[in-house]
Amino acid sequence: MTTRKLAVVVLAAGLGTRMRSSMPKVLHAVAGKAMVNHVLDAVAELSPDRVAVVIGPGMTQVEAAAAPHTTVVQEERLGTGHAVMAARPALGDLADDPDADVLVVCGDTPLITPAALHSLREARDERHGLAVLGFQAAEPGSYGRLIRDDGGDVARIVEAKDATTEELAVDICNAGMLCVGAPLLFRLLERVGNDNAKGEYYLTDVVGLARTGGEHCALRLAAESEVQGINTRAELAQAEAAMQTRLRTRHMRNGVTLVAPETVFFCHDTAIAPDVIVHPHVVFGPGVSVGEGAEIKSFSHLEGATLSAGAVVGPYARLRPGAMVGEGARVGNFVEIKNASLGRGAKANHLSYLGDTEVGEEANIGAGTITCNYDGFGKHRTTIGAGAFIGSNTALVAPVRIGAGAIVGAGSTVTQDVPDDAIAVARGQQSNRDGAAKRFREMRNAEKAARKTTSAKG
Structure with missing residues (x-):
């Protein structure tokens, strides 16, 4: 079991436009609890030293839901790599601590389990400067693909929009969560560019950059249901x-x-x-x-x-x-x-x-x-x-x-x-009038017969 310090960055700035809702995506509830709070509960099982939740501008409701954790506003939504860089100041000295890890998780994955996060963190060992969480997808679709080397480590992550036909055939996909040594993570993020189909700074690019620098990236697999992101x-x-x-x-x-x-x-x-x-x-x-x-x-x-x-x-x-x-x-x-x-x-x-x-x-x-x-x-x-x-x-x-x-x-x-x-006993006094019901019926029947006679003459 690792003794390294741990900082956690929760990515929760997404608008969730496909939800067609005025409410931020991560506040939609599963089993009566906001998605982001499911994630924070799972993270809490790891006893992190610090947690920073990245939100978008004006997301005061998410800020309230994440309390007492620190929230950081990503002023421009320029990708996941940009979001993690926005969280750096909130991590304080842990961001530069060689004995600290940064675990990045997604705020829209309410089914993530503490066991999966523990496994990911343990994979980041002395040999591996970083580790990513993946899953075998029944339908890979638009998920990023994890391209592995001959030893089973992750060589790079390719977004579906940028993948070749051969890479799209890979069914081991990226869950969007990774654990990296803190100083290494921020050195790599400073080198990430946005020359891709979306024009964004992908967090996933740190894997390829790390491999180029001689670092190894471990892979841990979780069940697809555990890492399911919610967009609709x-x-x-x-x-x-x-x-x-x-x-x-x-x-x-x-x-x-x-x-x-x-x-x-x-x-x-x-x-x-x-x-x-x-x-x-x-x-x-x-x-x-x-x-x-x-x-x-x-x-x-x-x-x-x-x-x-x-x-x-x-x-x-x-x-x-x-x-x-x-x-x-x-x-x-x-x-x-x-x-x-x-x-x-x-x-x-x-x-x-x-x-x-x-x-x-x-x-x-x-x-x-x-x-x-x-x-x-x-x-x-x-x-x-x-x-x-x-x-x-x-x-x-x-x-x-x-x-x-x-x-x-x-x-x-x-x-x-x-x-x-x-x-x-608090009710009106009962009064019985003998024969009154019979007389009432006779009177009403007579009135009804009279109306019929009048109608026939007319």
């Missing part, structure tokens, strides 16, 4: 699919049952304990934690929610940020919870909305219950005590407290606190 919406969708496959596999290896894995969608930070069962067509947004033995039934959507051990959610449940479902508690079909907690064993099984609410242990929330938490100006809380029973089709107008063991009659609109163990 279609490629973004492909990356999402690959990431979801990776996340599903990870959760199943950790003891989670996915009844139909291909229908479940995870966020990058979804945390699920062993022996959880996830049924088909469940979506996890950011910030979800699920305790051991919980069960999430089909067509449920969870975001910013915490489920304790043994909780049961769904089907067709929506848990919004701040939802907390206690041990053994149940959230049933067409129930929405936001900034609300259900205590141990509590139940809200049907057609309810609980917002800004605390539900005590073993309380039962009847079908159609709504906590009216917003008065048009502010949010207010509802507290429901342990063991309380809320009848169907009840509106609890916050702020209000329902005491422990209390019962609220079905159809009530509750605007005042209910004491412990009390029964509250």
Whole structure:
């Protein structure tokens, strides 16, 4: 394992015009996280001494996403070599340190793994002044080709637009990432020209220049899916699919049952304990934690929610940020919870909305219950005590407290606190008028017949 210091340059200045988006390319999300942050997370596993993110002019959103890392503005987009040179001042004394390496990575490769980056860095050894990361492409297309010598080292990198027919037949392609001894890298970049089809300063030219100077360039191969760059919406969708496959596999290896894995969608930070069962067509947004033995039934959507051990959610449940479902508690079909907690064993099984609410242990929330938490100006809380029973089709107008063991009659609109163990009924007085329904029907039928007679005479 190398003991050299490490500086990392992340290339993130691309506009991503083929994305047809006003948002910078590297901010588009995969599994709920911006592409550039996936890359920075992978880089962090290498414990770099310094990280510099190269951005374009006006990319304040990318600057914010990359924080606390240093960002450097590439004022003119003159190629990848020019971008790395723009980052040099941000690397400080590491740029001239003979015991330091510079690792250059792409900000639009969200599937890159720490293992691939570790392998690339280890390839830059005493014999090899630099190392590049490549992959065997199923369809090489417009990728740069890695041309190797008889010993397997990289002799040069040729961009597709500049390649000969023979070079285009090579299927070992450039992933756009390399590791170079720091002083060597910047000496080589000073010699890079722009006499090519794009008129740009290619970072890849340092390989040929290094070989001319007697340096060797090692090659490390990664899976094509790991180094996939994102330039279009279609490629973004492909990356999402690959990431979801990776996340599903990870959760199943950790003891989670996915009844139909291909229908479940995870966020990058979804945390699920062993022996959880996830049924088909469940979506996890950011910030979800699920305790051991919980069960999430089909067509449920969870975001910013915490489920304790043994909780049961769904089907067709929506848990919004701040939802907390206690041990053994149940959230049933067409129930929405936001900034609300259900205590141990509590139940809200049907057609309810609980917002800004605390539900005590073993309380039962009847079908159609709504906590009216917003008065048009502010949010207010509802507290429901342990063991309380809320009848169907009840509106609890916050702020209000329902005491422990209390019962609220079905159809009530509750605007005042209910004491412990009390029964509250808040609805209009029922009045029965004997025979009124029959008289009503006779009257309406007579009116209908009269209209028909009038119409026939006309």
